[in-house]
Amino acid sequence: MRVDLDTAGEDLQALPRFQQAAPHARRLFVLALSAGLLAGSLFLLAILIGLFAADSPWVPLLCNNAAALLLLAAAAQSGWRVDAWRAAALGQAAVPFARWRKEAQAGAEAIAPAQLSAYDRFLDTLGRGLRSLLRRIGLGALWLGGLALAALLMVRGGWNLALPGKALGQAAYLGAGLLLAAAFALLVLERHFAANAPAQWPEGVGLAPLVRMVIGVQLLSLLGLLFASADSAWPQRLLVLAGLLPAAVALELALRALLSVFSPQRDSLEPRLVGESLIAQQLRWPPRPLQFLQDELQQRFGIDLRQVWAFAFMRRAFLPVAALIAVVGWLLTGIQEIPMNGRGVYERFGKPEAVLQPGLHLGLPWPFGRLIAVENGVIHELATSGEATAADEPSAAEGPAPDAANRLWDASHVSEKSQVIASAADGKQSFQVVNMDVRFVYRIGLSDRAALAATYHSADVPALIRSTASRVLVHDFASRTLDGVLGGQRDALASDIGKAVQADLDRLDCGVEILATVVEAIHPPAGAANAYHAVQAAQITAQALISRERGKAAEQTSAAQLAASVAVDKANADARDNLAGAQAAELRFGAERKAWQSAGQAFLLEQYLAQLGQGLGNARVLIIDHRLSAADAPTLDLRSFATPIDPARGRPASTPSQELVP
Secondary structure (H helix, E strand, C coil): CCCECCCCCCCHHHCHHHHCHHHHHHHHHHHHHHHHHHHHHHHHHHHHHHHHCCCCCHHHHHHHHHHHHHHHHHHHHHHHHHHHHHHHHCCCCCCCCHHHHHHHHHHHHHCCHHHCCHHHHHHHHHHHHHHHHHHHHCHHHHHHHHHHHHHHHHHHHCCCCCCCCCCCCHHHHHHHHHHHHHHHHHHHHHHHHHCCCCCCCHHHHHHHHHHHHHHHHHHHHHHHHHCCCCCCCHHHHHHHHCCHHHHHHHHHHHHHHHHHCCCCCCCCECCCCCCCCHHHHCCCCCCCHHHHHHHHHHHHHCCCHHHCHHHHHHHHHHHHHHHHHHHHHHHHCCEEEECCCEEEEEEECCEEEEEECCEEEECCCCCCEEEEEEECCCCEEEECCCCCCCCCCCCCCCCCCCHHHCCCCCCCCCCCEEEEEEEEECCEEEEEEEEEEEEEEEEECCCHHHHHHHHHCCCCHHHHHHHHHHHHHHHHHCCCCHHHHHHCCHHHHHHHHHHHHHHHHHHHCCCEEEEEEEEEEEECCHHHHHHHHHHHHHHHHHHHHHHHHHHHHHHHHHHHHHHHHHHHHHHHHHHHHHHHHHHHHHHHHHHHHHHHHHHCHHHHHHHHHHHHHHHHCCCCCCCCCCCCCCCCCCCCCCHHHCCCCCHHHCCCCCCCCCCCCC
């Protein structure tokens, strides 16, 4: 029953919860401060570890324990405020610095408003209004809600279900020892809280479940530490999932703090502990959630559900009804639904009876009848490499190409596998290494026999196809060379590989049907890409040089043939010219002979004069004749010796002149 100081007619000293209010308040204050500081230290340590090793299991362990301790601190401060109110009602100090706070408040109230400026009076009025609003809402509820949200953020900071298995070594035993020591100390504290009567210290009884919650988180963390190993991942999952308990309690405390805002607080009315948790109170054996609900309804509203006949009948009929529902549910396990893209192998008492098609089917309930799901025409693509590839995200139309479209040789790809092939070097047998990306498109056969074979003859179909394909590739490429593989037809190569893999799978009777074999890429390893490019460049350069020299040889041959043809044609022309000249000379000689025979001496004189004219045409002539006297004027007809002026000679030909020599 809550006490109202305005109407209280009894002595508060007679109430047990008021007698020890001050010591209880001091203990809860120390508990809240210690738990808060320890929670902050653990969270800072988790942040430091996360900076250097984000996948360390210590991060969720520290975050979850810090969140649990922070919730305990939040509930402790809520209980401390209730005990502090009781101590203040009796005029006692609840915390060591309560006297200093009262003196500071008294000094602030001693200043008269008239002594303040207008701006200071406005601030003082605003501050008084805020303090009055906080007193009505309850400062403890705000602290409780804020710390609960902070605990949720701590759990979220350590949440990582993708943690790999990891052996912690000696650090795990050290952490387990510290957790055991802390759990034992908290267990002593929990027994101390639970040993108090509700009338003597109701806050201690309400905080005991929260202490059990912290112990539960520590025990779960202890199991995760002791069983942590590199071979199993469940201890790391347990360390992460342990945060669900403080997260649920934090959500409940935040909801309680939010709802408490709608019940204004009065300074004269005894406050109620807000930091209680229904979820934490279920951490006992046996859990009794209905009894807690009945007690809450009876204490708060005066409703006693135990006096209601309907609830008594429900309690008596609960077990028979639950058993009937369980039996009906077990019988309903005999009804099986098969989707449109699946089939099912029905087993009756462990023996396969039939392959069921899509639809609803009725059989014996589990475990007498069991349905094993089988794919029905679902097509898969499998790469020969053993590493799994992440799903390709759709890329923008104008954005960069996805990584799956990268076919360059200078980088190693996840889906590629190295393969040894035969080669010959310097007349000796050797081998070379190539990287290839070979993919198989397969499905489970559509016949019932293929479905049974895929279900019972192979435990892992992708692993079986991958191992069979690796063996076939080794045998097939052992008889091929690098040039033959790189320069050959990929379609023919893919067809040969697919037929060989299908033949091996048929011999194993695994029910797998290879639909297509795709050779995405075949090239030398990434480390040898530059060297192979250099070899290709050298081959291209050599072929270019050979072609260039062949062109030069053809050009010189053509030029020689042209020169020889020109020389032959010139020689023929010169011979023809000489022959024509000789024939002309022969004709001229014959004509002159006939003329001499006809004209005689006259023809000879004419020829003589003609030759003389030709000889004297360009010569300087000096005629000396003794028969010429000084009295006679010499006369010489030079008309026949006049020649045209030749410009190439530089000057005109001189006319024959005469000189008289006595």
